[in-house]
Amino acid sequence: MQNTTVKVEKTEILSDNWYTLKKITFTVQKKDGTTETQSREAYDRGNGAVILLYNTNTKNVILTRQFRMPTFINGNADGMMIEACAGLLDDDHPEECIIRETEEETGYRITKAEKVFEAYMSPGSVTEILHFFIAEYAENMKINEGGGLEDEGEDIEVLEIGIDKALQMIESGEIKDAKTIMLLQHVRLKNLV
Ligand SMILES: Nc1nc2c(ncn2[C@@H]2O[C@H](COP(=O)(O)OP(=O)(O)O[C@H]3O[C@H](CO)[C@@H](O)[C@H](O)[C@@H]3O)[C@@H](O)[C@H]2O)c(=O)[nH]1
Numbered sequence: 001m002q003n004t005t006v007k008v009e010k011t012e013i014l015s016d017n018w019y020t021l022k023k024i025t026f027t028v029q030k031k032d033g034t035t036e037t038q039s040r041e042a043y044d045r046g047n048g049a050v051i052l053l054y055n056t057n058t059k060n061v062i063l064t065r066q067f068r069m070p071t072f073i074n075g076n077a078d079g080m081m082i083e084a085c086a087g088l089l090d091d092d093h094p095e096e097c098i099i100r101e102t103e104e105e106t107g108y109r110i111t112k113a114e115k116v117f118e119a120y121m122s123p124g125s126v127t128e129i130l131h132f133f134i135a136e137y138a139e140n141m142k143i144n145e146g147g148g149l150e151d152e153g154e155d156i157e158v159l160e161i162g163i164d165k166a167l168q169m170i171e172s173g174e175i176k177d178a179k180t181i182m183l184l185q186h187v188r189l190k191n192l193v
């Protein structure tokens with residue numbers, strides 16, 4: 001249900017470079033019924049989709065490894081992150097987006113993906129809603145090496161890892177990406193692999 005007690009008074013663009021940082025001034029009704037004016041910054045980088053490819057025969061999953069600058073400036077010494085394949089939505093439908101992204105990043109051609117849930121990943125600061133998918137893959141669906149789009153500066157390594165090993169890598173801290181942890185736990189929770 002739409003919250004009718006929130007009134008947006010002003011939206012300022014603080015930065016409009018690759019993505020957009022906004023400052024929104026608004027009035028909101030508190031639990032005690034009084035009204036307060038607040039300002040909050042919101043980083044708008046669009047929405048995204050993520051997918052975990054899993055193989056029921058081999059019990060393997062496909063993950064990617066790439067450099068992520070924001071993690072590098074916050075404690076990740078080599079800046080490398082192991083993640084499920086993911087991408088930002090263009091104007092397309094999340095399923096179409098993730099099928100395209102799967103081929104670009106992992107080299108696997110899938111024809112359908114199952115939506116499992118969606119989630120705001122950082123609701124206090126980032127507008128993005130992320131669409132979560134899973135799909136079965138097999139060796140014969142690999143049509144190229146993947147790796148991402150070179151002209152976008154992507155340099156992605158494709159990893160094929162046993163699900164038990166991947167789950168252990170969450171515990172050991174080798175996998176620290178929230179969307180990836182959520183999907184690995186999902187496929188185990190549902191006994192898919
Ligand atoms: N030049 C430039 N390129 C950028 C910038 N920010 C991102 N890019 C590039 O834009 C491309 C976006 O690639 P996608 O595959 O579409 O997105 P993603 O970065 O993998 O995003 C996914 O993971 C994010 C982090 O977990 C998610 O937030 C996002 O929803 C999505 O799932 C990448 O090549 C990235 O390096 C920037 O500030 N400048």
Ligand SMILES: [Mg+2]
Pocket residue numbers: 085086087088105
């Ligand atoms: Mg990506």
